[in-house]
Amino acid sequence: MNKQFLIFISCAAVLLVANPAFASQSGVIKTVQGQVRIERGDRNLVAKVGDPVQELDRVMSQSESSVGISMNDETLLSLGPNSMLVIDRYAYDPVTRTGQVATSILKGTLRYVTGLIGRAHPEAIKVTTQNSTIGIRGTEFIVQVPVDN
Amino acid sequence: MTTKRLAILFALSGAVLAAFYYFYWAGPVDRIILLPQADGTPSAVVVQSKSGVAFVLERPYSVATVGTQRIGVEKTDEAAVKTRYKELFDAFPQRPRSFRLFFESGGIRLMPESEERLPLIVDALKDLTDLPASELILIGHADDVGSDTLNDALSRRRAESIASTLKAKHIDTAHVAIVGRGSRDPLVSVKEGSPEARNRRVEIRLK
Numbered sequence: 018m019n020k021q022f023l024i025f026i027s028c029a030a031v032l033l034v035a036n037p038a039f040a041s042q043s044g045v046i047k048t049v050q051g052q053v054r055i056e057r058g059d060r061n062l063v064a065k066v067g068d069p070v071q072e073l074d075r076v077m078s079q080s081e082s083s084v085g086i087s088m089n090d091e092t093l094l095s096l097g098p099n100s101m102l103v104i105d106r107y108a109y110d111p112v113t114r115t116g117q118v119a120t121s122i123l124k125g126t127l128r129y130v131t132g133l134i135g136r137a138h139p140e141a142i143k144v145t146t147q148n149s150t151i152g153i154r155g156t157e158f159i160v161q162v163p164v165d166n
Numbered sequence: 167m168t169t170k171r172l173a174i175l176f177a178l179s180g181a182v183l184a185a186f187y188y189f190y191w192a193g194p195v196d197r198i199i200l201l202p203q204a205d206g207t208p209s210a211v212v213v214q215s216k217s218g219v220a221f222v223l224e225r226p227y228s229v230a231t232v233g234t235q236r237i238g239v240e241k242t243d244e245a246a247v248k249t250r251y252k253e254l255f256d257a258f259p260q261r262p263r264s265f266r267l268f269f270e271s272g273g274i275r276l277m278p279e280s281e282e283r284l285p286l287i288v289d290a291l292k293d294l295t296d297l298p299a300s301e302l303i304l305i306g307h308a309d310d311v312g313s314d315t316l317n318d319a320l321s322r323r324r325a326e327s328i329a330s331t332l333k334a335k336h337i338d339t340a341h342v343a344i345v346g347r348g349s350r351d352p353l354v355s356v357k358e359g360s361p362e363a364r365n366r367r368v369e370i371r372l373k
Binding site: 048083087093095097114130147149153154161 | 194195196197198199200201202203204209210211212213214215216223230232233234237247251253254255256257258259260261262298299301303305318343345346347348350351371373
């Protein structure tokens with residue numbers, strides 16, 4: 018067996034495991050229109066197509082802006098202008114297709130299509146607004162929360 | 167006469183106040199709109215207000231309006247939703263595309279029909295993987311012959327073999343995700359432990 022190749026593979030494996038962005042990636046930004054930012058801990062990032070989203074991220078769109086996100090379990094989301102979404106909890110095991118998805122929409126509009134976790138375990142999906150909690154039964158829906166709520 | 171007038175005035179102002187309270191004092195409302203499923207299957211959302219009142223939306227384009235004090239239901243339609251929430255539809259990610267390849271029993275050799283289809287799938291993938299931020303996921307499956315441990319490994323090997331095939335055809339597999347689901351997710355249900363060609367497969371998903 019080629020020794021160099023083996024060294025390369027082990028380095029790649031270490032990098033892959035050590036890279037926190039990869040390890041905790043919950044989804045990917047697929048579309049961006051206008052100004053969209055991600056608040057991650059004390060960092061404030063400009064969202065670009067291809068960027069990862071993680072558990073506890075706050076995704077914020079400015080006016081005349083919007084963003085589309087595909088989560089690892091194929092949950093699909095889009096946020097309209099002046100919107101704020103928090104990914105409160107995201108866990109997904111692709112082998113068993115189990116996990117948990119909890120998001121809050123604090124303002125603005127959200128379109129939500131549940132993915133693979135929701136198919137077998139609809140009770141594992143939760144969307145929260147200030148006034149309500151939304152549970153699903155295999156579903157597509159829109160949520161609109163007033164800006165001055 | 168005067169008392170009657172006063173009474174009417176009182177009643178009227180009461181109604182106005184009640185309406186005012188209902189529409190303004192109760193605060194702004196959240197709107198939750200059930201959309202039809204892409205595949206036409208029925209679906210529902212359960213909306214629960216902070217005060218504990220639950221509401222089930224079962225018909226597409228029904229709307230729950232949830233305020234701090236009240237929860238109501240309204241109706242809308244496709245045209246109104248597509249206009250009012252245009253940005254949500256424009257920004258929405260592509261739905262995943264899926265292709266299937268089937269395998270001979272017990273190994274990673276493709277069935278002749280799948281071998282024939284492969285070039286077509288490769289062509290389709292070449293165009294699609296050029297899309298921004300596309301993700302390729304290869305999900306291997308096994309039929310119910312053999313132990314779970316064996317099938318978990320075999321299904322993964324099938325997915326890995328397709329990854330090398332795609333790489334050899336110059337498809338970008340640098341960020342491909344490989345999953346082996348064993349015999350957990352049969353395409354067709356058969357008697358336990360029996361062979362089934364349609365369950366020995368790799369699903370190529372592109373999102």
